[in-house]
Amino acid sequence: MTIPPPLSRLLHSVRLEFIVRQHLLDRLRDRVGRIQSEISQPRHQGEDDDDHGHQQNPALHAASLLPVPCPRIARSGVARVMADVLASRTMTRNSAAVRDVLTLPESLRGRRIVLVGLMGAGKTSIGRRLAARLGLPFLDADAEIELAAGCTIPELFSRYGETYFRDGEKKVIRRLLAGGPAVVAFGGGAFMDPDTRAATRDRAISVWLRCDLPTLVRRVASRENRPLLNNKDHSATLGSLMARRYPIYAEADVIVDCGDEMPEMTTSHVIDALAAYAPPRRLPVVLSSTRYDVVIGDGLLARAGALLAPVLQRKRAVVVSDANVARLHMRTVLDGLGENGFETSTVIVPAGEATKNVDSYLSVVDQLLEARVERRTAVIALGGGVVGDLAGFAAATTLRGLPFVQIPTTLLSQVDSSVGGKTGVNTRRGKNLVGAFYQPKIVLVDTGSLATLPPRELRAGYAEIAKAGLIGDADFFAWCEQHGTAIVNGDRAVQAEAIERACAFKAAVVGDDEREEKPNDGRALLNLGHTFGHALEAEYGYDGALLHGEGVAIGLGLAFRLSEKLGHCSVDDVERVLSHIASVGMASDLRSLNRRFSAATLIGHMRRDKKMRDGALHFVLVHGIGEAFTSGDVPPGAVEELLREEGCAA
Numbered sequence: 001m002t003i004p005p006p007l008s009r010l011l012h013s014v015r016l017e018f019i020v021r022q023h024l025l026d027r028l029r030d031r032v033g034r035i036q037s038e039i040s041q042p043r044h045q046g047e048d049d050d051d052h053g054h055q056q057n058p059a060l061h062a063a064s065l066l067p068v069p070c071p072r073i074a075r076s077g078v079a080r081v082m083a084d085v086l087a088s089r090t091m092t093r094n095s096a097a098v099r100d101v102l103t104l105p106e107s108l109r110g111r112r113i114v115l116v117g118l119m120g121a122g123k124t125s126i127g128r129r130l131a132a133r134l135g136l137p138f139l140d141a142d143a144e145i146e147l148a149a150g151c152t153i154p155e156l157f158s159r160y161g162e163t164y165f166r167d168g169e170k171k172v173i174r175r176l177l178a179g180g181p182a183v184v185a186f187g188g189g190a191f192m193d194p195d196t197r198a199a200t201r202d203r204a205i206s207v208w209l210r211c212d213l214p215t216l217v218r219r220v221a222s223r224e225n226r227p228l229l230n231n232k233d234h235s236a237t238l239g240s241l242m243a244r245r246y247p248i249y250a251e252a253d254v255i256v257d258c259g260d261e262m263p264e265m266t267t268s269h270v271i272d273a274l275a276a277y278a279p280p281r282r283l284p285v286v287l288s289s290t291r292y293d294v295v296i297g298d299g300l301l302a303r304a305g306a307l308l309a310p311v312l313q314r315k316r317a318v319v320v321s322d323a324n325v326a327r328l329h330m331r332t333v334l335d336g337l338g339e340n341g342f343e344t345s346t347v348i349v350p351a352g353e354a355t356k357n358v359d360s361y362l363s364v365v366d367q368l369l370e371a372r373v374e375r376r377t378a379v380i381a382l383g384g385g386v387v388g389d390l391a392g393f394a395a396a397t398t399l400r401g402l403p404f405v406q407i408p409t410t411l412l413s414q415v416d417s418s419v420g421g422k423t424g425v426n427t428r429r430g431k432n433l434v435g436a437f438y439q440p441k442i443v444l445v446d447t448g449s450l451a452t453l454p455p456r457e458l459r460a461g462y463a464e465i466a467k468a469g470l471i472g473d474a475d476f477f478a479w480c481e482q483h484g485t486a487i488v489n490g491d492r493a494v495q496a497e498a499i500e501r502a503c504a505f506k507a508a509v510v511g512d513d514e515r516e517e518k519p520n521d522g523r524a525l526l527n528l529g530h531t532f533g534h535a536l537e538a539e540y541g542y543d544g545a546l547l548h549g550e551g552v553a554i555g556l557g558l559a560f561r562l563s564e565k566l567g568h569c570s571v572d573d574v575e576r577v578l579s580h581i582a583s584v585g586m587a588s589d590l591r592s593l594n595r596r597f598s599a600a601t602l603i604g605h606m607r608r609d610k611k612m613r614d615g616a617l618h619f620v621l622v623h624g625i626g627e628a629f630t631s632g633d634v635p636p637g638a639v640e641e642l643l644r645e646e647g648c649a650a
C-alpha cells in the first residue's frame with residue numbers, strides 16, 4: 001500500500017518525536033542513577049568515558065545543540081523544551097556551587113579546554129571533574145551529536161555510516177568551539193579531522209589523555225555499545241586505532257599520561273599541566289607571496305612534530321644540522337617528529353662559518369638526493385645561521401624547491417637569519433655571494449636551546465638585537481641598554497621578549513621589501529654595520545677567530561663613527577652605541593681586536609661585497625639612534641680616513 005506523502009511526513013515526525021522523547025527520558029534516568037552512584041562510590045577514570053558518548057549527561061548542553069542541522073532527523077518541539085530545562089539545571093549544579101575554586105592561568109582564560117583521547121581514556125569522567133573544579137560548563141561532543149540526531153551514535157553509524165557521522169560531528173564541534181570558556185570532550189575520532197584540529201588550535205587548548213594499551217583494554221572490556229569495537233578483539237582494534245590516532249593526538253597542546261589512578265588524581269594532573277603550560281608566542285611574517293609564523297617558546301624542539309604537522313603536506317623530513325648542534329639537540333627533535341609520525345633522516349655538516357661554502361652546499365644536495373627526497377619532503381635546518389643559510393639554499397634549489405623549515409638554535413639565528421628568507425653560501429670572493437630568497441614554511445624558536453650556547457656565541461647574537469633598535473626603533477635600543485646584560489647572561493624571559501621584538505622588527509622590514517629591491521632604505525637597512533663587518537670576516541678568513549656577530553658589533557660602531565664623520569649624527573649617539581656594545585662584553589672598535597688591518601685591504605673586501613651598486617660602495621648610515629638610511633655617495637676617502645683613525649695601516 002502506498003502512503004500518501006503528507007501522511008508519510010506526519011508519521012515520520014511522530015516517530016522522531018518518540019525517539020527524542022525516549023532518548024531524553026533514558027538519559028534523565030541514567031543521570032539520576034549516575035549521580036546516585038557517584039555519591040555512593042567513586043568511579044575509576046574512563047569508566048564512563050565513551051568514544052561515542054553513550055552514557056553522557058544530555059542535560060548539560062542540550063540547549064546549545066539546538067541550532068545543529070541534522071539533515072535526516074528533524075528536531076522536535078519536545079526536545080527543545082526539555083533541553084532548555086535540563087541545561088539550566090545543570091548549569092546551576094555545575095557552576096554556581098564550585099565556581100572560583102580554581103582559576104586558569106591568564107594565557108588560557110577565555111579559551112575552551114578540549115580533551116582528546118581514545119575510547120576509555122577518560123575524556124568524559126575527567127572532563128566532568130575538570131569542569132567542576134574550574135567552575136566551567138562541561139560539553140560532551142558525542143552527547144551533543146546524539147541529542148541533535150535523536151538517536152545513539154551506534155544507531156547513527158549503522159543507519160547512515162561513519163562518513164555521515166563524521167560530517168555531523170564536525171558541525172557540532174565547530175559550534176561547541178564557538179562559545180566562551182568550557183571543557184569540551186571530543187569523541188575519539190574527532191581530532192583526526194584536520195579542519196577540526198585547526199579550529200581547536202584557533203579557539204581552544206587541547207589536552208590529550210594518553211593511555212597505554214592494557215589500560216584501555218581493561219577499561220573498555222565491558223562495553224558493547226561502541227561502533228568501532230563491534231568485533232570482540234578489543235586489544236587488536238584498540239592497537240590499530242592507537243597506531244593511527246596517537247601520531248595525530250600528539251598535536252595536542254598538552255599531553256597527560258593516564259594510568260589506573262583515580263579520576264580525581266588524573267584531573268589534578270591535567271590542572272597542573274594546564275597551569276604549567278605556556279602557549280608559545282606566534283609572530284606572523286606577512287609577505288606578498290606567502291606568510292608564515294615565527295613561533296617562539298621554551299621546549300619547542302620536543303614539540304617540533306606537533307608544530308610542523310599543520311604546515312607540512314607530508315610527514316617526511318630531512319633534518320640538516322652541524323656536528324655541535326646535532327650532538328646536543330638532534331635526538332630531541334627526531335623524537336618530537338617521530339611522536340607525530342614523521343619519517344626522518346639527517347644530514348650533518350661540520351660546525352662553523354667555513355662550512356658555508358659551495359662544496360658543502362653540493363654535498364648537502366647530494367645527501368638529500370641520496371635520501372630520495374620528493375617534492376613534499378621537508379628540509380629542516382636545525383642550528384645557527386650557517387646551517388640555516390646552507391640548508392635553506394639546498395632546499396631552495398633541490399628539485400627546484402623543497403618545503404623548508406627553520407629551527408634556529410643560536411641567538412643570532414633566532415633574531416635574524418631564520419626570518420626573511422635569505423639563504424646562500426660564501427665563495428672565495430666574499431660572503432653570501434651565491435644564494436636565493438627562499439622563505440621557510442615556519443620558524444620554530446626554542447628559547448631553551450640557548451641554554452647550551454657558549455656565552456661568546458650568545459653575545460655575538462646580541463649584536464643583531466641591538467642592531468634592530470639602532471636601525472629603526474630608538475625605544476627598543478633604550479630597552480636593550482636596560483636589559484642587554486640580562487640577555488647575554490641567559491635570562492630566559494628577557495631573551496624571549498628580545499627575540500620577539502627583534503623578529504617583529506625584521507618581519508616588518510622584510511614585509512615591506514622582501515627582495516631588497518627598494519632603491520633606498522627598505523630591507524637594505526638591515527645591513528647596518530655589515531659592510532664593515534663582512535670585510536673583517538673576509539679578512540679573518542671565516543676561521544672562527546672573529547664571529548659574524550662580533551664583526552657586526554664592530555661594524556655598528558664604525559657605521560656610527562662614519563655617520564658622525566660625515567656630519568649625519570651626533571658624537572653622543574656614537575658614544576652611546578660604543579659604550580653599550582662594550583657593556584655586554586663585546587669588542588666595539590678595531591683597536592680592541594688583537595690584529596692590525598690595512599685600510600686598503602678592508603676597502604678591497606668591501607668592493608667585492610654584494611652591497612656595491614653601479615660600481616659605488618653603499619653604506620647604511622644613521623642620523624641618530626633608530627634613524628638609519630642607505631647612502632650611495634660616501635666618499636671612499638672618508639672611509640679610508642676613518643679606518644686610519646681606527647688604527648689601520650694604509
Ligand SMILES: NC(=O)c1ccc[n+]([C@@H]2O[C@H](COP(=O)([O-])OP(=O)(O)OC[C@H]3O[C@@H](n4cnc5c(N)ncnc54)[C@H](O)[C@@H]3O)[C@@H](O)[C@H]2O)c1
Nearest residue numbers: 324351352384385386409410412413417422449452453548
Ligand atoms: N640569512 C640571513 O638573513 C642572515 C642574517 C644574519 C646572519 N646570517 C649568517 O648567519 C651566520 C652566523 O650564524 P651564527 O652566529 O648562528 O653561527 P653558526 O651557525 O656558525 O653557529 C655558531 C656556533 O654555535 C654552535 N651552536 C649553534 N647552536 C647551538 C646551541 N644551541 N648550543 C651549542 N652550540 C650551538 C654551532 O655549532 C656553531 O659552532 C653567518 O654565516 C651569517 O652570514 C644570515
